[in-house]
Amino acid sequence: xxxxxxxxxxxxxxxxxxxxxxxxxxxxxxxxxxxxxxxxxxxxxxxxxxxxxxxxxxxxxxxxxxxxxxxxxxxxxxxxxxxxxxxxxxxxxxxxxxxxxxxxxxxxxxxxxxxxxxx
Numbered sequence: 001x002x003x004x005x006x007x008x009x010x011x012x013x014x015x016x017x018x019x020x021x022x023x024x025x026x027x028x029x030x031x032x033x034x035x036x037x038x039x040x041x042x043x044x045x046x047x048x049x050x051x052x053x054x055x056x057x058x059x060x061x062x063x064x065x066x067x068x069x070x071x072x073x074x075x076x077x078x079x080x081x082x083x084x085x086x087x088x089x090x091x092x093x094x095x096x097x098x099x100x101x102x103x104x105x106x107x108x109x110x111x112x113x114x115x116x117x118x119x
Contacts, residue, residue: 027082027084028082029116029118030083030089031116032079032114034077035076036075036108037075044077047099061087062083064081
C-alpha cells in the first residue's frame with residue numbers, strides 16, 4: 001500500500017523510526033483505519049480478503065496481518081499489521097502497488113496509518 005502514503009506520512013514514518021525505534025523487540029507495527037464507500041462494500045470485502053490471503057501466503061516477514069470491520073459502522077475497517085522488522089515492513093509496502101486501483105475504487109477517504117510500538 002505504499003502508493004497510498006503521502007509525503008507527509010512518509011516523513012513522519014521516517015522520523016518515528018528514528019525517534020522511537022520499534023519498541024525494543026525489532027518488530028514494526030501498523031494499525032490502519034480505512035473507510036469504504038457504502039456502494040462498494042462488497043467489493044471492499046473481496047479486496048481486503050484477497051490482500052489478507054496474499055500477505056499471509058507470500059510474506060514470511062509479516063508476522064501478523066488481520067483486517068477487522070467496525071461493528072457500529074459497517075463501512076469502517078482496521079488492519080493490524082506486525083512485521084518482523086523494518087525491512088519486512090518496507091517489503092510489504094513495496095509489493096502491493098498493483099493494488100492501488102482496487103483500493104482507490106473502494107475507499108471513501110485516504111487511509112490513516114498509525115505506526116505504534118508494543119508496550
